[in-house]
Amino acid sequence: MEDGEFPFQIRDLTTDDLDQYNALLRYAFQVTEKQLMETGWRDDEIMQSKFPILERADVLGCYDGNTLVSQIAVYPLQMNIHDEIYPIGYVTSVNTYPEYSGRGLARTLIHRSLSRMKEKGQSLALLYPYSIPMYRKFGWEIISNKISYKIKDSQIIPRRKHATDGYVRRVDWNNADFMNLHTQFALRTHGCLLRNASAWEEYWRWDVDDTTVAVYYNKDDRPLGYMVYLIKEDVMHIKEMIYLNREAQKGLWDYISAHYSMIDEVRGNTYQNELLAFYLEDGNITETIRPYIMGRIVDVEGFFMRFRCDPTEEDVCIRFEIEDGFLDWNNRGFNVFFHNGKATVTDREPEYVVGMTINTLSTLLLGYMTANQLYKLERIDGTPEAIQILDEVVIHEIPYISDFI
Numbered sequence: 001m002e003d004g005e006f007p008f009q010i011r012d013l014t015t016d017d018l019d020q021y022n023a024l025l026r027y028a029f030q031v032t033e034k035q036l037m038e039t040g041w042r043d044d045e046i047m048q049s050k051f052p053i054l055e056r057a058d059v060l061g062c063y064d065g066n067t068l069v070s071q072i073a074v075y076p077l078q079m080n081i082h083d084e085i086y087p088i089g090y091v092t093s094v095n096t097y098p099e100y101s102g103r104g105l106a107r108t109l110i111h112r113s114l115s116r117m118k119e120k121g122q123s124l125a126l127l128y129p130y131s132i133p134m135y136r137k138f139g140w141e142i143i144s145n146k147i148s149y150k151i152k153d154s155q156i157i158p159r160r161k162h163a164t165d166g167y168v169r170r171v172d173w174n175n176a177d178f179m180n181l182h183t184q185f186a187l188r189t190h191g192c193l194l195r196n197a198s199a200w201e202e203y204w205r206w207d208v209d210d211t212t213v214a215v216y217y218n219k220d221d222r223p224l225g226y227m228v229y230l231i232k233e234d235v236m237h238i239k240e241m242i243y244l245n246r247e248a249q250k251g252l253w254d255y256i257s258a259h260y261s262m263i264d265e266v267r268g269n270t271y272q273n274e275l276l277a278f279y280l281e282d283g284n285i286t287e288t289i290r291p292y293i294m295g296r297i298v299d300v301e302g303f304f305m306r307f308r309c310d311p312t313e314e315d316v317c318i319r320f321e322i323e324d325g326f327l328d329w330n331n332r333g334f335n336v337f338f339h340n341g342k343a344t345v346t347d348r349e350p351e352y353v354v355g356m357t358i359n360t361l362s363t364l365l366l367g368y369m370t371a372n373q374l375y376k377l378e379r380i381d382g383t384p385e386a387i388q389i390l391d392e393v394v395i396h397e398i399p400y401i402s403d404f405i
Contacts, residue, residue: 191399
């Protein structure tokens, strides 16, 4: 559909549009009064909580006259990608009333938002998909996993002596040690988002009052890890646990085991390849893994200009023939010179040529899949030697992405 034929008005939403924004959000996700009561939220509180979104995020709406019928929001965030901090956009609130579906509204809003991201230097877009096939059509691909676990009470029997010389202290949700620990963790962890005010507000948005934050300190009173959890109906639900070293990991699990007489089960999620079953003395636990966050490179050239590669490998120039049917500026070839741990888009003559879609490039450069894995799945074109060289220069580490926005 050409822009001139588009029969709707697109404009930025402001706080004056809060009522319509909230109504469409609730309709699309079917948030019921019962669910609001279960979380302790009133409808007016939810509306008030959305003010920061409309003030801080880039929110576009599609209007039929004065009626908001489709919308999209992009949070400006920062992400650690192989120890380089990237400005990115986190796409959320992609909603359309069903009677307006099939008219290209979401497609138009997504394209407009990605174009704005490119202008702002946000070369990567993240989202949590309600439909993986739908977002693959727009260039997104799976880049992270969510691993859920269940541990029986008999598997967390307390040790006879404490595992460390440190201690755990329960703190308020806005405790400085707690929030600073996440920043330290993010700066050393590939894929982790640096939480700004908007991200922290989303982090706590649906939590109940009984949610607890516990920080582990070493014997010198230095904070080294934390966990956020809720005990409900004899189950400890661990929302998040991070630690900066092995001592903090042991100290936090020692704290969990101290609840042995209070709980029947521990449930939680992790977002990296943590060998939890191996860590526990009784490792016969239940773990399930599923795809979590999808990523899309918005600006290939801009992404490569910040990209860090393996500094131990020899210099090499590779031509990437990229197929991007949604964003024209990416739908071409890029000669990329990998040198001294950095990548540069260049006019150099390439030594190797590989071809792939923007989806495949995104999951490759984020480290979720290797070039060899993608080659075997027929997702990359190239010679076996080119694939091997590509795997040598690209750092392979699955991103740690825990934030749901």
